[in-house]
Amino acid sequence: MADELGSASADLALVFVSSHFASDLPRLLPLLHKRLQSTHWLGAVGGGVIGTDRSGKATEVERNAALSVTLLNLPGAVLQPFAVATDSLPDLDGSSEEWHRWFELDPNTTRAMLLLVDPGSSGITDLISGRDYAYPAAACIGGIAAPHNAPHGSLLCGDQVVSGAVGLGIGGDWTLDPVVAQGCRPIGPVFAIEQSHRNVLLQLSEGSRRDSPVACLQRVLAELTEDEREMAKDSLFLGVERRDLLIGGNQPSEPGSAFLVRNLIGVDPRNGAVAVAERVRPGQNVQFQLREANASRQEASQLLCAARERAERPPLLGLLFACLGRGSGLFGTADGDVSIARSVMADLPISGAFCNGEIGPLGGSTHLHGYTACWGLLRQAPLSS
Structure with a gap:
């Protein structure tokens, strides 16, 4: 050179x-x-x-x-x-x-x-x-x-x-x-956060149905194929909606850009709570995400x-x-x-x-x-x- x-x-x-x-x-x-x-x-x-x-x-x-x-x-x-x-x-x-x-x-x-x-x-x-x-x-x-x-x-x-x-x-x-x-694709429905504390999800809702985050995740996993469930063992994430990513209620111009993908970092089996690597608040929407090559x-x-x-x-x-x-x-x-x-x-x-x-x-x-x-x-x- x-x-x-x-x-x-x-x-x-x-x-x-x-x-x-x-x-x-x-x-x-x-x-x-x-x-x-x-x-x-x-x-x-x-x-x-x-x-x-x-x-x-x-x-x-x-x-x-x-x-x-x-x-x-x-x-x-x-x-x-x-x-x-x-x-x-x-x-x-x-x-x-x-x-x-x-x-x-x-x-x-x-x-x-x-x-x-x-x-x-x-x-x-x-x-x-x-x-x-x-x-x-x-x-x-x-x-x-x-x-x-x-x-x-x-x-x-x-x-x-x-x-x-x-x-x-x-x-x-x-x-x-x-x-x-x-690098992720959404799986399952969009859930609304009903209760949370800092970075811990305590309760989610889909329509009028409210449940623990773990119960919501179990429903999502039940709808996946066997290969997808195997992939989810180490490639499962959560998309956290950021209001600043949406302008005037319009859909984002970039695929998936309304959701900031974050790691799931822990589960509390006592109450079904899920901790995520992002601060969350009631009123935000979340959606589980699967990371895969395609x-x-x-x-x-x-x-x-x-x-x-x-x-x-x-x-x-x-x-x-x-x-x-x-x-x-x-x-x-x-x-x-x-x-x-x-x-x-x-x-x-x-x-x-x-x-x-x-x-x-x-x-x-x-x-x-x-x-x-x-x-x-x-x-x-x-x-x-």
Whole structure:
């Protein structure tokens, strides 16, 4: 790569390193800087890495040692890298200007944001909420880096290996189109929450019938095929309706986008209560979800097709942050998510990593997800003069 580029300099270098190389990061980064020229550098350690080789083939490397380096020339872009310590967040009840100063990003020139977080960071949910508060019009895509045993962070920014969070404000003539594929299909009816406490469902209703969440789930499972019930043993989730994902009572434009898919984390056999990895409240709707490969393929393909049709110009790059639970473990074959993208956008270069949690918008808010594929389609979108 260095020989091909010669003395040419890129605007942005994206570096994703598998955890096999984590202990080598302090030596690897200076070597890359010596051999490759770029104004800005950003990256993270991944449980696996995603990249495009010199023949143009996009590849997901899940278990082997790998390094993905993507060099981008972005004429007319305003790129603002940042590195922040997540143990000292601004007050969520404070002003948005406090967050602007903390991120050191100008909201007037930030159209989109890339956000990478160290797995040892605290306050990740508050960080994402604060980002939304300060930059509501800027879509955000990213992920939680992979953990490792080396005595340093999992993030790369400039010539430093750091912890906390790093990212990039993107503006000028460029933006990121976000696509979040949750990879589940609904099973059974939509239930209304009648009683709950924090993240625990106590009573659900379907029409005039009220019952415990466990009893409702048992009815749903009874209607499934034997294969589906077997799948539900380790692939069962709950979709929690978010009112902010529905506008004016209309149906969401994205498949399943009214429901934020969350893990089921416990059952109380004494009263049939179910705990879910999301705070819930009476009046919300919920629906059980089954995660499986065909639904994941169909959903991702639909969402990427819709993004392609909405865009005035094709993307230069697809940034992919995928859950460690996807890949061959979900699809049964290698390159599952990149193959879906290439079936929609055949020549799309792809870069990214397998993450411990994915960051992306659903409806009007950014969320920390699990088991998803969060895409950021980087494209040129000149501002009107």
